[in-house]
Amino acid sequence: MEKNMKKKGNCLIVYVPRELDHHFAEQVTKEVDAELLRGTVKQLVFDFSDTTFMDSSGIGMLMGRKRLLGYSGGTVSAIHVSDRLKKIMELSGISRYVEISQESVWNKIRR
Amino acid sequence: MESKNEMLLVVDSRSCNEGLVRIAVAAFSTQLNPTLEEVADIKTAVSEAITNCIVHAYESQEEKIRVECRIEGRELTVRVADTGKGIEDVKKAMEPMFTTKPEQDRSGMGFAFMEAFMDTVDVESSPGKGTCVTMKKKIERDSSVFE
Numbered sequence: 001m002e003k004n005m006k007k008k009g010n011c012l013i014v015y016v017p018r019e020l021d022h023h024f025a026e027q028v029t030k031e032v033d034a035e036l037l038r039g040t041v042k043q044l045v046f047d048f049s050d051t052t053f054m055d056s057s058g059i060g061m062l063m064g065r066k067r068l069l070g071y072s073g074g075t076v077s078a079i080h081v082s083d084r085l086k087k088i089m090e091l092s093g094i095s096r097y098v099e100i101s102q103e104s105v106w107n108k109i110r111r
Numbered sequence: 112m113e114s115k116n117e118m119l120l121v122v123d124s125r126s127c128n129e130g131l132v133r134i135a136v137a138a139f140s141t142q143l144n145p146t147l148e149e150v151a152d153i154k155t156a157v158s159e160a161i162t163n164c165i166v167h168a169y170e171s172q173e174e175k176i177r178v179e180c181r182i183e184g185r186e187l188t189v190r191v192a193d194t195g196k197g198i199e200d201v202k203k204a205m206e207p208m209f210t211t212k213p214e215q216d217r218s219g220m221g222f223a224f225m226e227a228f229m230d231t232v233d234v235e236s237s238p239g240k241g242t243c244v245t246m247k248k249k250i251e252r253d254s255s256v257f258e
Contacts, residue, residue: 019130021126021129021130021133021158021162022126022129022158022162022165022166023126023127023129023130025216026126029216053133053151053154053155053158055155055158055159055162055224056159056162056217056218056219056220056221056223056224057162057216057217057218059218059220060215060216060217060218060220061216063216063218064216084148084151088155088224091220091223091224091227092218092220092223092224093208094218
C-alpha cells in the first residue's frame with residue numbers, strides 16, 4: 001500500500017497532499033480506488049492535516065469516492081480540515097454527503 | 112497614486128502547470144498588498160480556470176494556455192485564454208453542479224468558485240475556436256509597493 005494511506009480494519013485513512021488540485025486529485029484517486037476495489041473498505045477517511053490548498057477538483061474527488069462507497073453503505077469523511085478548506089467544502093454543498101470535521105476524531109491514528 | 116503593471120504567462124496545458132500558474136498569479140497580486148484570504152481566493156479562481164482549459168478545452172491534448180495579468184489602480188485582472196474546443200452554451204456551463212464530464216469526477220463547481228472568489232467573471236467563447244475567461248478583483252487594503 002502507498003505510504004500516504006493507512007488501513008485499520010475496514011477503515012482506510014488517506015493523507016491528502018499539500019495542494020489538492022486536479023493534478024494531485026487524479027493521483028490520489030488512482031491510489032484510493034485501487035484499494036477500494038478490494039471491497040473491504042467501509043469507512044474512508046481523508047486526513048487534510050497537511051493540506052493548505054484545495055479547489056473544485058478536490059470536491060469532485062470526494063463526491064466520486066462517496067458515490068463508489070455509497071453502493072455498499074460505506075462512509076466518507078474529511079478530518080483536520082482548515083477554515084479555508086471548510087469554507088470551500090460548505091460552498092460546494094458537499095457537507096451534505098461527507099462528514100467534515102476540523103478536529104481530529106482519530107487521535108490515536110498516526111502515520 | 113498611479114499604478115499599472117502587467118504580466119504574461121504562456122504555459123503548456125499539462126496538469127503539473129496548474130500549481131505554477133496559481134502561484135505566479137498570487138505572487139503578482141501581492142503588489143496590491145492583499146490579505147491572505149484574498150490571495151487564497153485568487154489562487155482558487157485561477158486554479159479553476161486553468162483546470163477548465165486542461166480538462167475541457169483541450170481534453171488533455173498538449174496545447175498552450177495564455178494567462179494575462181494586469182494591475183490597474185487597486186484592481187487585479189486575470190485573463191485565461193485557450194484555443195480549444197470552446198463552450199456551446201456558456202450560461203449552462205456556468206450553472207453550479209453542471210458538468211459535461213461527471214465520469215471523470217468533475218464537480219461542476221469551477222465557474223461557481225471563480226464567481227464566489229472574484230468580483231466579476233466574464234466568459235467569451237466560440238465553439239471550435241476557444242474560450243477566454245476574464246476575472247477581476249479589487250484589493251481594497253490601501254498600501255502597496257507602488258507608494
